[in-house]
Amino acid sequence: DSGVTQTPKHLITATGQRVTLRCSPRSGDLSVYWYQQSLDQGLQFLIQYYNGEERAKGNILERFSAQQFPDLHSELNLSSLELGDSALYFCASSVTGSGGDTQYFGPGTRLTVL
Amino acid sequence: AQSVTQLGSHVSVSEGALVLLRCNYSSSVPPYLFWYVQYPNQGLQLLLKYTTGATLVKGINGFEAEFKKSETSFHLTKPSAHMSDAAEYFCAVRGDTGFQKLVFGTGTRLLVSP
Numbered sequence: 001d002s003g004v005t006q007t008p009k010h011l012i013t014a015t016g017q018r019v020t021l022r023c024s025p026r027s028g029d030l031s032v033y034w035y036q037q038s039l040d041q042g043l044q045f046l047i048q049y050y051n052g053e054e055r056a057k058g059n060i061l062e063r064f065s066a067q068q069f070p071d072l073h074s075e076l077n078l079s080s081l082e083l084g085d086s087a088l089y090f091c092a093s094s095v096t097g098s099g100g101d102t103q104y105f106g107p108g109t110r111l112t113v114l
Numbered sequence: 115a116q117s118v119t120q121l122g123s124h125v126s127v128s129e130g131a132l133v134l135l136r137c138n139y140s141s142s143v144p145p146y147l148f149w150y151v152q153y154p155n156q157g158l159q160l161l162l163k164y165t166t167g168a169t170l171v172k173g174i175n176g177f178e179a180e181f182k183k184s185e186t187s188f189h190l191t192k193p194s195a196h197m198s199d200a201a202e203y204f205c206a207v208r209g210d211t212g213f214q215k216l217v218f219g220t221g222t223r224l225l226v227s228p
Contacts, residue, residue: 002157033216043204043218055213090157098213100146100165105157 003027004106006091012112018079021109023091025072029104031055031097032074034066037108038087049074050097078111086113116141116207120219128227133192135222137179137205140186147188148206148216149179158204164188175199200226 003026013019025032034046045058049068060066063081068074078085088110092103121136139145146165150158162173169181179190188205205219 002159004157042220045215045217048213048215050213056215058215092158099208100163102148102160102163103216105150105159107157 002104002106004091004093004104006089006106006109008109009107010110010112012114013081014114015081015083017081017113018077019081019111021076021078021089021091021111023074023076023093023106025074025091025093026104029093029095030072031094031101032068032072033092033094033103034060034074034076035090035092035105036087037090041087043090046076048097055097081113083113086111116145116209116214116217118205118207118217118219120203120205120222122222123220124223124225126225126227127195129197130194133177133190133195133199133224135190135203135205135224137188137190137219138186139188139205139207141207141209143209146208147179147181148208149173149177149188149190150204150206150218152202152204152221154201161190161203195224195226197226197228200224 005024031050033048046060048056066076088108090108092105094101094103117140119138148163149161162171164181172178208216
């Protein structure tokens with residue numbers, strides 16, 4: 001158990017819908033990251049927050065947005081869902097968010113778009 | 115910019131045999147290097163990481179990796195494979211300046227036969 005929690009574990013929805021994925025970082029970690037894992041794209045970094053502020057952005061679509069709240073939990077919002085958005089979404093957290101900081105991964109949320 | 119190449123999407127070994135998973139990286143700045151393992155239906159778990167100092171890094175479960183700057187490699191080894199080592203292994207690189215994203219390789223699935 002990494003100490004990072006993600007809810008829900010599974011999500012099944014239809015195209016065009018909007019969903020919210022939630023992540024609680026390890027106690028004491030200030031930085032949260034979101035990743036997407038799919039068969040065709042592999043593991044892709046989406047976005048990073050540090051203490052409530054966006055710090056780095058990867059291949060995140062405009063239909064996707066995220067935020068980190070004062071209590072440091074984070075939410076990833078996916079809207080206008082398409083079939084290709086079906087993937088495993090991971091949240092990770094680390095202490096400082098930079099350099100050689102170890103990122104601890106949650107168990108993931110499996111999103112299925114029908 | 116950083117990138118990672120993992121040679122071999124699948125590696126098969128017999129129980130008790132040497133495990134060698136290859137990783138080559140490209141980085142425009144001094145890199146931090148990581149190996150993560152993913153068991154079926156689980157998140158990623160850190161095996162080991164190289165930040166600075168000793169180039170031979172020891173990790174959990176008997177794994178180790180050697181950072182070779184001249185060869186831009188960070189291969190993962192284990193002297194004797196166990197059935198429980200069967201999983202997917204990901205090499206990742208991150209730059210050492212500021213908030214940089216963690217870039218993953220495409221992964222190598224390790225198969226261990228009795």
